[in-house]
Amino acid sequence: MTALPKVAFIGTGGTLSSVGRDGLDILDYTATGERLEAEEILARIPETRAVAEVVAVRYRAVTSPGVGFSDWRTLVLLCERLAREHPDLAGIVIGHGTATLEETAYALSLTLTVDLPVVLVGSQRPISALSSDAGLNLVAALRTAAAPDSRGRGVLVVLNDEIQAAREVTKTSVARMQTFRTPDFGVLGQVDGPHVRYYRRAERRHAPGTPFDIRDLDALPRVDIAYSHADADGTAVRAFVQAGARGIVSAGLAPGMTTPAEAEALARAVEAGLAVVQSTRAGSGVVPPTRRLAELGILSADNLTPQKARILLALALTVTRDPAALAEIFSVY
Known part of the structure; x- marks a missing residue:
């Protein structure tokens, strides 16, 4: 047997x-x-x-x-x-x-x-x-x-x-x-x-062998999610900055955009030294790394949902704060 x-x-x-x-x-x-x-x-x-x-x-x-x-x-x-x-x-x-x-x-x-x-x-x-x-x-x-x-x-x-x-x-x-x-x-x-x-494989990298070692960490860097909607005025973004966030994920409108007031608040967050990643509330599809996002200093979440983009950004911030390195992480994982 x-x-x-x-x-x-x-x-x-x-x-x-x-x-x-x-x-x-x-x-x-x-x-x-x-x-x-x-x-x-x-x-x-x-x-x-x-x-x-x-x-x-x-x-x-x-x-x-x-x-x-x-x-x-x-x-x-x-x-x-x-x-x-x-x-x-x-x-x-x-x-x-x-x-x-x-x-x-x-x-x-x-x-x-x-x-x-x-x-x-x-x-x-x-x-x-x-x-x-x-x-x-x-x-x-x-x-x-x-x-x-x-x-x-x-x-x-x-x-x-x-x-x-x-x-x-x-x-x-x-x-x-x-x-x-x-x-x-x-x-x-x-x-x-x-x-x-x-019948198929997922292509993005995964553990073991990633640079993200949490075994001795007390906590991850604070990363919050700002959910976009019509008339959003950036209050949530400003509150997260005030609360000590080191990163913000924007759950943007379906094209991967926000309202003008929210975009301004996100740009101010970048100026304050936060890492900001644009995702979408649509639940599907890639947020393109447009010239507009680049001008604002905002990174693309690729096709990650907001809740998963938050996890990857928090882990990424344990190893780097360089925007180019963060962008590479989102393209690999």
Whole structure:
């Protein structure tokens, strides 16, 4: 009998771990405050034992709005320790709430030190719900982490039988099952029962081997997001400068622009020494590095969403403040 691959499962909480009042509680389940730890999730989904030898790793079961930099740093160190303690480890799965799953996935894709497949997984319905997607999502994530073809692809996100790249994927719906999508490029692959199939690769660089080492950092440089809208007068930008931001990401109007008043406030921020990056609230498409942006001293976020541009800018500011070097980082990662 062939031995099953060994996969570590880190449970950070989220909907996948949540227990509602009953099987029909699919919206207000967080009100119970009950969330399962990693080993308790695995006990509820015994099918996981058929696809991998799963090492349950307790973390802290929280809702994903409470996940941020300190967790990213701790997860980097935890993955490093697991790889060291289990040299036969095939991969790592991290259970995560869907609200900030894409941000954790992208942060880890830029900062991990391990050369193992790391897969983030969540669910749209709590583990207690009728027709919950938690079980199959976790099984698919374990299969993906254990698949040899998953190596060298960066951090992956698996839900709804689809494999997405951490840099590219975003949550697009509050409650629908097919919420995690890659608008510009589509999925990397699919999980059909026991079959993990890939059809393309993400081209941008990823960990390990990036210059972004957060293991000894207490915090990232403050970077805020200014969301543009009709009549925006730059008040948010000025407030972020006053609050001590070292960088600002503008979630601009769909062409990658802002209102004139907001553009003036962003230009003043650049003059004050802040790094400013222009993204778009559209959720898709590249912000072109136009002459207008160059004249204002504002960099392009390429096709990163505002929330991911914020992560990359904060990490980039740990290694450089040179505008040309920052622009190169956004073109590479």
